[in-house]
Amino acid sequence: MLSASLIKTSPDFGWLNDVSIGSFFGRREMGAAYAAVEPASESPEQPFYHESILLDEVVQFLQPVAGKLMADGTLGGGGHTEALLKAGATVKGIDRDADARAYANERLARFGDRFEAVEGRFGDIATLAEVRGWEGLDGILLDLGVSSHQLDCGARGFSFRLDGPLDMRMGGDGPTAADLVNNWSEAELRQIFWDLGEEKFARKIAAWIISEREKLKFERTSHLADGIEKLLGRRGRNHPATKVFQALRMEVNDELGELRRFLKVAPDLLKPGGRLAIITFHSLEDRIVKQTFRDASKEEIDRPEWPAPQPNPCYVYRLVTRKGIAPGGQEIARNSRSRSSRLRVVEKIQNLAH
Ligand SMILES: C[S@@+](CC[C@H](N)C(=O)[O-])C[C@H]1O[C@@H](n2cnc3c(N)ncnc32)[C@H](O)[C@@H]1O
Numbered sequence: 152m153l154s155a156s157l158i159k160t161s162p163d164f165g166w167l168n169d170v171s172i173g174s175f176f177g178r179r180e181m182g183a184a185y186a187a188v189e190p191a192s193e194s195p196e197q198p199f200y201h202e203s204i205l206l207d208e209v210v211q212f213l214q215p216v217a218g219k220l221m222a223d224g225t226l227g228g229g230g231h232t233e234a235l236l237k238a239g240a241t242v243k244g245i246d247r248d249a250d251a252r253a254y255a256n257e258r259l260a261r262f263g264d265r266f267e268a269v270e271g272r273f274g275d276i277a278t279l280a281e282v283r284g285w286e287g288l289d290g291i292l293l294d295l296g297v298s299s300h301q302l303d304c305g306a307r308g309f310s311f312r313l314d315g316p317l318d319m320r321m322g323g324d325g326p327t328a329a330d331l332v333n334n335w336s337e338a339e340l341r342q343i344f345w346d347l348g349e350e351k352f353a354r355k356i357a358a359w360i361i362s363e364r365e366k367l368k369f370e371r372t373s374h375l376a377d378g379i380e381k382l383l384g385r386r387g388r389n390h391p392a393t394k395v396f397q398a399l400r401m402e403v404n405d406e407l408g409e410l411r412r413f414l415k416v417a418p419d420l421l422k423p424g425g426r427l428a429i430i431t432f433h434s435l436e437d438r439i440v441k442q443t444f445r446d447a448s449k450e451e452i453d454r455p456e457w458p459a460p461q462p463n464p465c466y467v468y469r470l471v472t473r474k475g476i477a478p479g480g481q482e483i484a485r486n487s488r489s490r491s492s493r494l495r496v497v498e499k500i501q502n503l504a505h
Contacts, residue, residue, distance in 0.1 A: 200254050201298040203230030204489045205430055208476055209292060212428050212496045215240035219289035222280075222420075224273030224413065227298040229255030232266065235290075241265045243285060247272050247322035250300060272322070274405075274412035280420055287422035293413065294430045297321070297400065299488070309400060311376035311392040317369055319396075319403045328399040332369045337361045347407075347435070348398030352383055356395055372396075401433075410436060414443045418467040421499040426471065428496045437475060437493050444468060444497050468497035 203209075209231055215221060217239035223232045226244030228251065235242050236259060244259075244266065246252050252268040259266045271279050273293060280288070301321065302309050308318030308328060317329035332340070337357045344353035359382050360369075369375055379392040401407065417427055431437040448468045451460040475493030483490050 197254065197258060200228030200251075200300045201230060202486050202488075203228075203234070204294065204486065204492050205476065205478055205482070205494045206231060206234055208494055209294075209428055209430075210234050210238060212471060212494070213290040213292065213426055215290065220285065220287070221290040221292070222276065222285065222288050223292045223294075224276060225292070225294045226255050226268060227251050227294065228300065229258045231292055231294060233259060235292075236262045236266055240290070243267050243269055243283070245269045245271050245273055245276065245279065248298075248301065249323070250304075251298065254300070272409055274409035276413060276420065277416040285420075287425070288420050289422055289425045291417060291421065291425075291427045292430075293410075293428075295406070295410065295436055296432045305372070308372055309396070311372055311390050311396050314371055314373040317372050317375060319400045321404050326403065328403050329369050331399060331402060332360055332375065333364055343398045343402045344395055346398075347401045348394035350394035350398065356382065397433075407435060407439065410439055414439070418447070418499060423499050423501045426496055426498045427468075428494060430492050430494050431475075432491050437495075440495050441475070444470060444495055448497060467499060469500050471496040471498050 213221065213235065215235040215238040219240040221235055221240045221242050223235070223242055223244045226232055226246040227248075229244060232242045232244045232255065242265065244252075244255055246255070246268065247270070249270075252270060256268050259268075269279060269283070276291075279285075297309060301307050303313075304310075305313030305315035308315045308320075317327060317332065319328040331343075337360075340360060341353045341357035344350040344356055350356065356379060359378065360375075363369075363378060367374070375395070376390065376392040379395060380390065383391040385391065421427060429440050431440055446463075447465050448470045449463050450466050452463045453460040472495050475495050478486075478489040478492055
């Protein structure tokens with residue numbers, strides 16, 4: 152049995168209000184759909200963890216079949232991995248979160264040695280692959296961000312609706328959100344609220360944090376969330392601390408740094424013809440993925456000062472999706488968290504000249 156801490160509690164971000172309700176019902180629908188194909192997707196004892204986004208599209212693009220070796224860099228509740236396993240592939244599922252690995256191990260035990268849950272960060276995937284001897288991957292998936300379980304479990308400290316320690320670490324290592332809020336300068340805090348949260352009141356919130364922490368250090372999510380709510384008041388349906396919590400989460404977990412480190416090594420890990428699929432939820436992430444895929448899929452590059460175009464030394468991919476794939480209306484209606492998601496897919500080209 153899984154620990155009680157995995158039991159879903161209550162929703163978090165504005166969009167998660169609907170998400171949690173939507174995903175709860177969504178899971179029941181999904182469970183019924185799976186039942187017709189194969190029993191026991193999530194066993195009855197397993198509490199809800201996360202509803203997988205763009206699931207059919209991921210399977211369609213990654214083309215899993217028996218004999219293919221794939222890595223899921225964001226295992227989470229194991230929903231995408233399960234679909235790849237059902238189609239016959241062997242899957243190495245990486246997650247830095249022990250709750251995710253425990254949950255997925257239980258959910259996917261029936262696939263025997265075709266599945267392995269691996270502790271680590273996807274930014275370190277080259278080292279993980281080398282140490283474990285994964286040679287020539289046929290597919291890699293990243294489904295970025297946090298799981299519903301992480302958001303909905305107050306003790307993890309991601310939630311501004313549920314009181315808990317101001318933590319926000321996906322793995323157990325490194326500085327917590329409280330460390331940042333209590334020790335970073337006003338300018339540093341302002342910068343991340345602005346850059347990662349796109350928070351227009353970044354200046355006001357950072358100034359308030361500095362004066363507030365002189366009186367009382369921040370230790371609980373409620374101290375930060377309630378304080379921001381008092382400072383800004385309520386407008387619209389989203390909690391006024393939404394963007395600050397998002398920025399702190401992204402910084403604590405170095406989410407953009409992880410993505411950049413992964414993108415540098417991914418081509419070396421894929422077989423020719425192997426595919427890479429990435430689901431993003433944030434415009435900053437999506438821009439990084441889009442630009443990297445675009446730059447690596449041009450055979451030639453050109454500059455006005457050159458007499459002629461030259462071969463692109465970074466040419467390694469063919470674009471499988473020209474535009475980011477968005478979820479359909481039905482999926483958004485069932486799971487509103489999927490609304491901002493975009494799926495981009497590339498394929499490693501077969502005959503590289505360099
Ligand atoms: C959106 S959830 C994945 C859900 C999963 N695709 C499913 O269908 O259940 C993202 C997961 O990725 C993990 N994660 C995020 N960044 C990571 C990183 N850099 N390295 C390893 N795991 C990471 C989180 O801990 C979380 O469990």
